[in-house]
Amino acid sequence: MTAMIIDGKAHAAALRARVADGVAGFVAAAGRKPGLAVVLVGEDPASAVYVRTKTRMTAEAGMAGFEHRLPADTTSDDLLALVDRLNADDTVDGILVQLPLPAHIDERRVLTRIDPDKDVDGFHPVNVGRLATGLHGFVPCTPLGCLMLLRATLGELSGLEAVVVGRSNIVGKPMAQLLLQQSCTVTVAHSRTRDVAAHVRRADIVVAAVGIPHFIKGDWIKPGASVIDVGINRIAKEDGGAGLVGDVDFAGAAAVAGAITPVPGGVGPMTIACLMRNTLVAACRRVCAAEPEL
Numbered sequence: 550m551t552a553m554i555i556d557g558k559a560h561a562a563a564l565r566a567r568v569a570d571g572v573a574g575f576v577a578a579a580g581r582k583p584g585l586a587v588v589l590v591g592e593d594p595a596s597a598v599y600v601r602t603k604t605r606m607t608a609e610a611g612m613a614g615f616e617h618r619l620p621a622d623t624t625s626d627d628l629l630a631l632v633d634r635l636n637a638d639d640t641v642d643g644i645l646v647q648l649p650l651p652a653h654i655d656e657r658r659v660l661t662r663i664d665p666d667k668d669v670d671g672f673h674p675v676n677v678g679r680l681a682t683g684l685h686g687f688v689p690c691t692p693l694g695c696l697m698l699l700r701a702t703l704g705e706l707s708g709l710e711a712v713v714v715g716r717s718n719i720v721g722k723p724m725a726q727l728l729l730q731q732s733c734t735v736t737v738a739h740s741r742t743r744d745v746a747a748h749v750r751r752a753d754i755v756v757a758a759v760g761i762p763h764f765i766k767g768d769w770i771k772p773g774a775s776v777i778d779v780g781i782n783r784i785a786k787e788d789g790g791a792g793l794v795g796d797v798d799f800a801g802a803a804a805v806a807g808a809i810t811p812v813p814g815g816v817g818p819m820t821i822a823c824l825m826r827n828t829l830v831a832a833c834r835r836v837c838a839a840e841p842e843l
């Protein structure tokens with residue numbers, strides 16, 4: 550058996566096109582563009598690349614992008630003051646503070662300062678609580694993108710066994726909430742789980758978000774299962790260059806899975822497309838306009 554490769558790049562392009570249509574409608578109704586502010590502190594080269602991609606795609610979707618680059622020695626108070634200004638700025642519908650922040654900045658304090666209704670990352674505790682209780686809020690972009698890929702691949706998820714490997718606030722926990730909302734039977738495995746392989750072997754859906762290259766082995770995968778690989782691990786290749794690999798042994802898993810996301814070209818592009826989606830939704834909610842189906 551050879552798995553169907555889930556084309557995250559194509560799904561993301563289709564979502565961005567739907568968002569661009571919704572943006573055009575918003576502009577016609579509201580007389581302004583939805584606005585996304587992205588804040589980058591310091592010069593981590595990988596973060597700088599993501600921020601540039603986000604800004605480019607914001608413009609391509611017809612939205613206004615506001616990039617704020619602050620030096621690595623920015624104080625917590627300066628960053629909080631910027632967040633306050635963005636919260637108060639009516640042209641800003643979505644705010645994203647790029648993580649990780651430098652060690653001297655209190656990340657929790659910054660994330661909880663963002664107006665929950667502009668929190669397009671869905672990291673604010675208010676949005677975490679909304680997701681857990683089934684209220685309308687903002688869902689973190691990476692798990693939302695994973696769910697969209699699963700729905701496009703499998704349709705109805707009700708009753709399926711899902712194993713999420715990883716329990717981070719950014720991916721594992723919200724992913725488990727989303728799958729539960731879809732009536733999956735959800736297991737969250739993590740670094741203290743005694744036999745991760747045994748849990749993965751039962752799963753119809755595997756979401757791998759551990760941050761360890763090729764942690765999930767091909768012979769753990771149940772034949773026909775759907776495998777979503779959230780890992781983005783930069784590793785040195787034999788030729789001296791840098792390669793990007795996921796948390797799943799792709800070749801091994803693709804031989805038994807029903808469907809699998811590649812790295813790159815799987816979850817990553819969906820993350821950014823979902824950020825565009827959340828920004829449009831935030832703008833629509835802020836002007837009390839009808840919310841588009843995305």
Ligand SMILES: Nc1nc(=O)c2c([nH]1)NC[C@@H]1CN(c3ccc(C(=O)N[C@@H](CCC(=O)O)C(=O)O)cc3)C=[N+]21
Pocket residue numbers: 599645646647648649670690691781793812813814815816817818819820821
């Ligand atoms: N507040 C905040 N929100 C985030 O959503 C956030 C963040 N901080 N910090 C960093 C991580 C990482 N992240 C990615 C987004 C897209 C790709 C992506 O498009 N990846 C491409 C490959 C890119 C490459 O080649 O490096 C792919 O998987 O095909 C990857 C990673 C968002 N993050």
Ligand SMILES: [Mg+2]
Pocket residue numbers: 691779781816817820
């Ligand atoms: Mg990601």
